[in-house]
Amino acid sequence: MNVEQSLTAALMQTPGRKAEEEAWPADAHLHQPPEMSHLLLAERSSCLAVKTFLLMSGLPFSEQISENAEFMSPGGRLTHLPLLRLGPIATFAEFEPIVAQVEAMRAVNDWMSEDQREDVRCLVTYVENVLTLAELHMSFVDSGNYQLYTAPRIEAAHPWPLGLIRRLAKQREARRILKVYQWQDMDNDQVLHEVGLCVDALVAQLEEHQPEGFLCGQRPCQLDALVFGHMAAIATTQLPNMELAEILATYPRLMAHCRRIDERFFGGKLLAGVEQLELSK
Amino acid sequence: MPQSGRDGAASKDSKYDLSKISTRVDRVNVSGLLRTHNDYVMRAADGLFKTNNFQDLMLEAMSTKSYLHELGIFKDVSVHIDISRGADATPQGYEVTFKGNEMSRMMGSAGTEIGQNEGSLRTELTIPNILGRGESISLQGSYSSTRANDLQLKFWKPFFHTRFRENRPELSFSIFRQTDRFDISSFQTTNIGYNVDFSAHTMVGVDLTHSLQYENSIRDVGLLNKSVPFAIRDHCGPKLASLLRYSVIFDNRDATVFPTRGLLLKSVNEYCGLGGNIAYTSSTAHGEFNVPLFAGLVAQFCGRVGVVKETKNTTQLPINSLFYCGGPLTLRGFKFGGAGPVVEGTPIGAQTFWCTGAHLFAPLPFAGVFKNLASHFRMHFFYNIGNSNSFSTENMRSAFGMGLAVKLAERARIELNYCVPVRRQTTDKILNGFQFGIGYEFV
Numbered sequence: 190m191n192v193e194q195s196l197t198a199a200l201m202q203t204p205g206r207k208a209e210e211e212a213w214p215a216d217a218h219l220h221q222p223p224e225m226s227h228l229l230l231a232e233r234s235s236c237l238a239v240k241t242f243l244l245m246s247g248l249p250f251s252e253q254i255s256e257n258a259e260f261m262s263p264g265g266r267l268t269h270l271p272l273l274r275l276g277p278i279a280t281f282a283e284f285e286p287i288v289a290q291v292e293a294m295r296a297v298n299d300w301m302s303e304d305q306r307e308d309v310r311c312l313v314t315y316v317e318n319v320l321t322l323a324e325l326h327m328s329f330v331d332s333g334n335y336q337l338y339t340a341p342r343i344e345a346a347h348p349w350p351l352g353l354i355r356r357l358a359k360q361r362e363a364r365r366i367l368k369v370y371q372w373q374d375m376d377n378d379q380v381l382h383e384v385g386l387c388v389d390a391l392v393a394q395l396e397e398h399q400p401e402g403f404l405c406g407q408r409p410c411q412l413d414a415l416v417f418g419h420m421a422a423i424a425t426t427q428l429p430n431m432e433l434a435e436i437l438a439t440y441p442r443l444m445a446h447c448r449r450i451d452e453r454f455f456g457g458k459l460l461a462g463v464e465q466l467e468l469s470k
Numbered sequence: 471m472p473q474s475g476r477d478g479a480a481s482k483d484s485k486y487d488l489s490k491i492s493t494r495v496d497r498v499n500v501s502g503l504l505r506t507h508n509d510y511v512m513r514a515a516d517g518l519f520k521t522n523n524f525q526d527l528m529l530e531a532m533s534t535k536s537y538l539h540e541l542g543i544f545k546d547v548s549v550h551i552d553i554s555r556g557a558d559a560t561p562q563g564y565e566v567t568f569k570g571n572e573m574s575r576m577m578g579s580a581g582t583e584i585g586q587n588e589g590s591l592r593t594e595l596t597i598p599n600i601l602g603r604g605e606s607i608s609l610q611g612s613y614s615s616t617r618a619n620d621l622q623l624k625f626w627k628p629f630f631h632t633r634f635r636e637n638r639p640e641l642s643f644s645i646f647r648q649t650d651r652f653d654i655s656s657f658q659t660t661n662i663g664y665n666v667d668f669s670a671h672t673m674v675g676v677d678l679t680h681s682l683q684y685e686n687s688i689r690d691v692g693l694l695n696k697s698v699p700f701a702i703r704d705h706c707g708p709k710l711a712s713l714l715r716y717s718v719i720f721d722n723r724d725a726t727v728f729p730t731r732g733l734l735l736k737s738v739n740e741y742c743g744l745g746g747n748i749a750y751t752s753s754t755a756h757g758e759f760n761v762p763l764f765a766g767l768v769a770q771f772c773g774r775v776g777v778v779k780e781t782k783n784t785t786q787l788p789i790n791s792l793f794y795c796g797g798p799l800t801l802r803g804f805k806f807g808g809a810g811p812v813v814e815g816t817p818i819g820a821q822t823f824w825c826t827g828a829h830l831f832a833p834l835p836f837a838g839v840f841k842n843l844a845s846h847f848r849m850h851f852f853y854n855i856g857n858s859n860s861f862s863t864e865n866m867r868s869a870f871g872m873g874l875a876v877k878l879a880e881r882a883r884i885e886l887n888y889c890v891p892v893r894r895q896t897t898d899k900i901l902n903g904f905q906f907g908i909g910y911e912f913v
Contacts (some may be wrong), residue, residue, distance in 0.1 A: 260707030263696060277814050278697050348747055351688055351710045 213275075213294065217250040219259040220272040227346045228270075229322035229339060236271040237459075238418025243273075243452045245409045246297045256346060267321045267366060284317060284418075288411045298410055307403055307410050311343070312394065316412070320386040320419040322372050324378045324432060329363040330373075333429045349401065371403050381436050388440050391416060395446060402449075409450065414445050416443070417450045424463045488525035489877045494520045495519050495527065496554040496563035502570035506543045507602040510631045514538055518566055527551070531566055540638075541630055542606065543599045544570040566739045571688025583612060584882035584908055590614030604628045616743045619649040639670040647685075650790070654807040654817050657702055659790040663687020663711075676720060683715040689748065691790060699814035705789040713742035723760060726829025726910075727877040728831065728848055730768050734758040741781075742791075749783035752776070752791055756911060770829040772913045775799065792819025795858045796867070796898070798907025800825050802854050803889035808899030810858040817899070827913045831875070850875045850885065854913065873904075884908045 221236045222228055225347070228236065243250050250273070255261065262269040262282040273281045273290070281287045291297060298306055327340040343359055344352035367373045394404050394412075400408040404416065420443065423434050438444065444463075451460045498515035514534050521527045531549050538547045542845045547570045576597050582910030583592040584693045592612040600607055612620045626642035645665050651658045660772035665685040672678050690708040716739050736756045743749030754776040761769045776793045794817070795801055796809030832849040850873050857866040873887030885907040893901045 255704070257707030259702075260692075261703045275701055277700055280700070280703065347708070348710045348745065351708055354688070355708070 210458055213248050215249075216274075216276060217248065218253045218274045219250050219251045219269055220255040220261065220274060222253050222256050222258050222346065227342060229342060230328045230422060230428070231321050232259075232268045232270045233426060234320065234324060234419040234422035235268045235284055236418075237422050238415045239271050239273065239287050240289060241417050241450065241454060242284070242291070242411050242414035245414055246291055246295065248291065248295070267317070267325075283451050284411075284415060286315065288313070300408060301405065301410070305405065309410060312390070313412055313415055316387055316391065316415055316419070319372065320423075322367060322370055323380050323421070324385045324423065325363045325367060326372055327377075327428065327430070327433050328358055328376065330367070331377060331430050335360075337429045377430075377432060382430060382434060384433065388437065388443060392440060392443055395442060404446070407466070409453075413446075413450060417447050420447045421451065425459060484900075488528065489523045490525040492522055492562055493524050493527050493564050495566060496558070496560055497565040499565070500570065500639075501565040501567060502544070502572060504572050505599055505602050505820070506572065506604075510603045511538065511541065512569070512637050513631055513633075516635075527564065527566075533862050534566075534569065536642075536792075537630070538568060538570060542604050542628060543572060545573050546571050550617050560890045570818060572797040582902070584878060584910060589908060599691060603631065619644065621648075622646040637672065638672045639668070642667045642669075646780060651694065652790070652794075652807075652882045654794070654805070655702055655819070656698045656816060657705070657789065657790070658692055658694055660690045660692070661687045661711075661841060662689045662690075677722075678738075679719040681715075681717045683717075684713070685715060685837075686712050686746075689788065689790060691726040691788075699816050699818075702751065702789060702812040702816065705786070709748045709788070711742055711788075712744040712745035712746040713740050713748075714744065715740045723758070727883050728768075728845075728875075729758075729762050729770075730762045733760075740791075743781050747785075748788050749781045749785075750778055750787055750791055751781055752778045756913075765832045768831045770777065770831060772829070773824070773825070773826040775822075775824040778786060779821075787821065791822060793823045793858070794819050795823040795825060795856055798885060798887070798905050799909045800854075800865055800910065800913050801856045802852060802871060802887055802905055802907070803891040803901060804867065804894075805901050808901075809867045809894075812897040820858035822861065823858045824855065824861060825854060827852055827854045827911050833913070846877045849873075850876045850887065856913075865895060867894055867898065869900075882908060882910050883912060885912070 219236075222232075224233060226238070240252070255272075258272050259269050262272050263279070263280050265283040265286070267283060269282055271282070271287075273287045275281070275290075281290050298309070301309065308420045328334050339355055346352065347355050361413065364373060372383075375383075391404065398404060398406055403409045404412045420437055423437055424444075424447075426434075428434075448457070448460050452459050475846055481885075495518045498518050500511045500514060503511065503868065515535055517530045518527070518534060521530050523607070531551060535547050535549050538544055543548065549569040550569065552565050552567070554560070554565040576595065578593070578595050580591075580593045583590050586761045590612045591614065592610065596606060596611045605625070607623070607625050610620070610622045610624065617766070622644055622855055623643055624644035626640060629639040632639070643664065645659070645664045648661045649658060649663075663686050664773075665683050665687075667681060667683045669679065669681040672680060688708050689711050692882045693703065693706060693731055694834045718737050720733070720735040723734055728777070731750040734757065737752050738752075740752040742751070754774065757772065759771045761771075765767055778787060778793070780787060780790055782854050785902035794807035794810060796804030797806035797893075801809050807817045807819070810817055810823070824842055830851040832851075834844050834849060851870075853868070853870040855863075855866055855868040857863075860866075869889050869891040871887050871889035876884040885905075887905050887907070889901060889905050891898075891902055894900055
């Protein structure tokens with residue numbers, strides 16, 4: 190009887206305990222290359238989105254600058270960055286795997302219904318793909334941006350001739366990803382059209398939840414973090430060809446939403462310069 | 471032999487003492503030079519013209535023959551000594567002719583090669599004597615299942631024909647791609663680059679072999695599995711190394727695999743950080759001292775020490791330049807790399823290490839019966855002491871044991887030992903029992 194009791198008690202306790210065991214480790218580190226000198230547009234978006242998401246979830250982490258973060262990464266679909274390290278061994282890279290890991294450890298989205306969560310997940314994948322591909326296209330296929338922004342930045346991160354080799358390798362990788370999603374033959378207008386469709390969907394989503402304030406309801410979720418990460422990176426990265434930033438600037442409602450997130454989590458510092466840019470127009 | 475006819479009277483009482491037969495070399499011919507320039511073999515005759523008796527002449531002819539071999543242009547050389555004939559022949563004149571057979575335009579070979587604790591399959595394609603003065607190009611590929619994959623394209627030019635003939639200077643340039651797997655630490659490194667090597671002998675007092683290398687390479691560290699401690703993951707990615715390497719060897723042993731007497735000293739020093747983004751200095755020294763005892767027993771004392779240090783440009787010591795202590799070539803009785811520091815349960819190389827070994831080699835019992843075969847085998851007793859990251863004798867590792875050692879092709883040694891680790895640390899990976907080792911430089 191006693192044994193049985195304690196056994197059932199143990200079984201009952203197990204799930205509860207497990208949730209406790211999955212505590213957020215004290216040494217959580219977010220690794221990324223130096224933002225101002227090395228990071229490319231798509232990488233910067235991804236890093237910013239992850240950082241925003243972790244801040245939204247209220248999870249403590251320390252930011253680490255690792256020049257080789259891209260190579261330390263356990264893999265990934267698009268940029269391989271940033272790298273989240275939980276404890277001495279576990280590592281996760283890129284926005285979606287990190288969000289999945291955080292969801293598994295913490296009930297961050299419990300306020301949503303299962304259907305809603307499913308919708309958010311779909312939308313996250315769609316937005317992540319379109320915006321990242323557009324950023325890759327803009328930084329590697331657009332020749333002005335490639336020559337004046339992307340290439341010098343990659344080469345600056347390594348001594349010659351390694352920089353040259355890395356530039357060619359990264360260009361090949363970017364072209365490979367674009368080819369996988371059949372974006373390789375698009376011109377800038379087609380890319381901007383795709384971005385427009387994606388942002389239209391986001392604006393519709395925002396209007397649907399107009400009274401509540403965030404993209405999915407009354408609380409910020411990963412979609413807000415992702416959209417903010419990309420919008421902020423695109424708006425604040427000075428490229429020779431700013432077409433991508435210009436098209437986003439035509440969606441004032443979405444920009445206002447991003448500015449609100451900026452105010453709340455970054456003290457309004459990230460998008461401070463963008464306002465002036467718009468005013469000057 | 472023509473000497474009996476010419477000098478018969480002069481050497482009646484010392485018929486077989488060839489050193490009393492005076493000679494003068496009138497002519498030296500080297501035949502069979504098709505692609506080789508004449509000046510390349512010019513120095514072959516130097517020694518011969520200086521001889522003045524027949525014994526010296528014969529010895530000198532032999533050494534000239536081996537010199538011609540070393541020039542790397544002939545497949546085989548034969549020597550003919552004859553009296554000189556013709557109008558300008560002197561009374562005691564001789565004529566020495568070397569008939570050489572030049573190497574073919576292209577040579578290929580395939581076979582197995584013994585590296586440090588690994589066997590590998592090696593193929594080689596050589597174009598010898600490409601410009602007529604011993605310059606050669608070779609393409610070499612080797613594959614081994616355990617650790618390394620190499621590809622090397624090498625061009626070398628000997629300067630044996632210059633007045634520095636005795637110093638045996640040689641210059642080489644190679645482009646290489648080399649993969650090393652460090653399975654124990656779950657990473658591998660791929661090096662792609664080139665190196666320029668100049669090597670020469672000096673004979674000031676003692677005979678030393680020097681080699682000075684400059685290497686420029688991209689070293690890419692990658693992981694071998696997913697769950698790797700961050701201390702190792704932190705090193706991933708390509709880096710550019712630019713380094714000078716100087717090595718010096720002193721060797722007066724009477725054999726390389728089973729020496730009975732003599733001393734080997736070897737030192738390799740690297741300075742990395744002439745540009746690129748890897749900076750460190752590394753020094754290793756290896757010594758081996760052999761003393762013959764009674765009844766064919768040989769005592770051997772070995773030692774090795776290595777230090778990697780930061781320079782003032784170092785941000786992070788490269789993980790692939792650290793030392794791994796333990797294994798059949800260093801500390802027997804431990805697994806390869808098993809006697810070093812550990813992070814999160816994974817061994818990682820040490821910044822310094824030392825290990826010593828005392829050996830007793832004995833011929834097999836009844837060795838007299840199978841003389842030829844037995845010369846390839848020895849009984850082997852050993853005691854190893856060593857440590858990583860500490861030069862004190864506290865907490866050191868040690869092991870002893872005995873086994874059988876086999877000589878392989880005058881270069882490599884195979885050992886099968888029964889090992890008993892004596893002192894160890896809790897994180898060490900030991901191997902109590904039989905251990906197999908293959909290599910050419912043991913401690």
